[in-house]
Amino acid sequence: DLILPNGGTPAGTSSPASSSSLLNRLQLDDDLDGETRDLFVTVDDPKKHVCTMETYITYRITTKSTRVEFDLPEYSVRRRYQDFDWLRNKLEESQPTHLIPPLPEKFVVKGVVDRFSEEFVETRRKALDKFLKRITDHPVLSFNEHFHVFLTAKDLNAYKKQGMALLTRVGESVKHVTGGYKLRSRPLEFAAIGEYLDTFALKLGTIDRIAQRIIKEEIEYLVELREYGPVYSTWSTLEGELAEPLEGVSACIGNCSTALEELTDDMTEDFLPVLREYILYSDSMK
Structure with missing residues (x-):
């Protein structure tokens, strides 16, 4: 193993202490920026x-x-x-x-x-x-x-x-x-950047379409889960010996519905807007 002077760590590695120190410095920079703005x-x-x-x-x-x-x-x-x-x-x-x-x-x-x-x-x-x-x-x-x-x-x-x-x-x-x-006379460097942006925007557009399709399918699946939960709960009242496992299935479906709803909300409110902003930024740079 590579040993650095003064107890340092090799390049490319990080320790919890160094990560914490970096976060503290970033937080301090943010505080100072807020004071000087x-x-x-x-x-x-x-x-x-x-x-x-x-x-x-x-x-x-x-x-x-x-x-x-x-x-x-x-x-x-x-x-x-x-x-x-x-x-x-x-x-x-x-x-x-x-x-x-x-x-x-x-x-x-x-x-x-x-x-x-x-x-x-x-x-x-x-x-x-x-x-x-x-x-x-x-x-x-x-x-x-x-x-x-x-x-x-x-x-x-x-x-x-x-x-x-x-x-x-x-x-x-x-x-x-x-x-x-x-x-x-467009420099080759700018031409290369333009090609990169075209490819980048194309891939982002593909991700955007896939994400919207996934969200659509999640919403449809969520509607079905919400219909299934009460069915198992009602069924449990008709089956004495199976009442407990059926109630358990109904509770599991309810938990799945809650988790799926949170996932859909996160993708809709957090992921998609950022993705759309990247797409718009790439268009602005062309």
């Missing part, structure tokens, strides 16, 4: 609005900051999905050399997912909250003027109409110049 943004309190022409959801965005760019220490505004989409487009125009975090997909299959259901709205809220937090943590994007207006303006539509035409024209010009350059 000067911008905090949260998305919560979704509300449904029913108008004559449309129905939509708005989300409350609360911003707390000590930056000099903010006149007040705290702001609270409401935004709908299309406002988030506007922000992302503006960031792409004004910051063409930076990777802009992806938004959750806007459209859903009608009749399959109710976009006004509590579950869907909460899933979207979490995704929008993560979107803004990624921008907030970025050393360049978090200082973008459009982002500042998005967080603070009471009437965002007025700002949209007003424009800031000069910045828009400059952003579009830079975007066209950089885009044209890439088309004329």
Whole structure:
């Protein structure tokens, strides 16, 4: 065995003590980061609005900051999905050399997912909250003027109409110049990365389809289990000698139903959203 000076361990191995020390250092880094951060943004309190022409959801965005760019220490505004989409487009125009975090997909299959259901709205809220937090943590994007207006303006539509035409024209010009350059002479390194992203996105798409099929089958199986449990319980009342084992089978089916429901919820709420975010990120990088 390789013995290192001062009681060290060989490279590639770890001990419980070293792992614990690493976790402590990471926790300390997180605490220090929280103390030094000067911008905090949260998305919560979704509300449904029913108008004559449309129905939509708005989300409350609360911003707390000590930056000099903010006149007040705290702001609270409401935004709908299309406002988030506007922000992302503006960031792409004004910051063409930076990777802009992806938004959750806007459209859903009608009749399959109710976009006004509590579950869907909460899933979207979490995704929008993560979107803004990624921008907030970025050393360049978090200082973008459009982002500042998005967080603070009471009437965002007025700002949209007003424009800031000069910045828009400059952003579009830079975007066209950089885009044209890439088309004329794309380095081999970027070409290789592009091929890797295509393969990566293809495999993620396959995993996504398989995961959705598994969840669909689990839900169907869960419905059947919930029907079987009461059957065995009722059967036990009719069979004196078999009552105890039949009740045991019914209890086991109930336990299986609970475990399967938890597994399905975990895949739906934790696994699929992360997988979809990876897919959207790979699309953003192309």
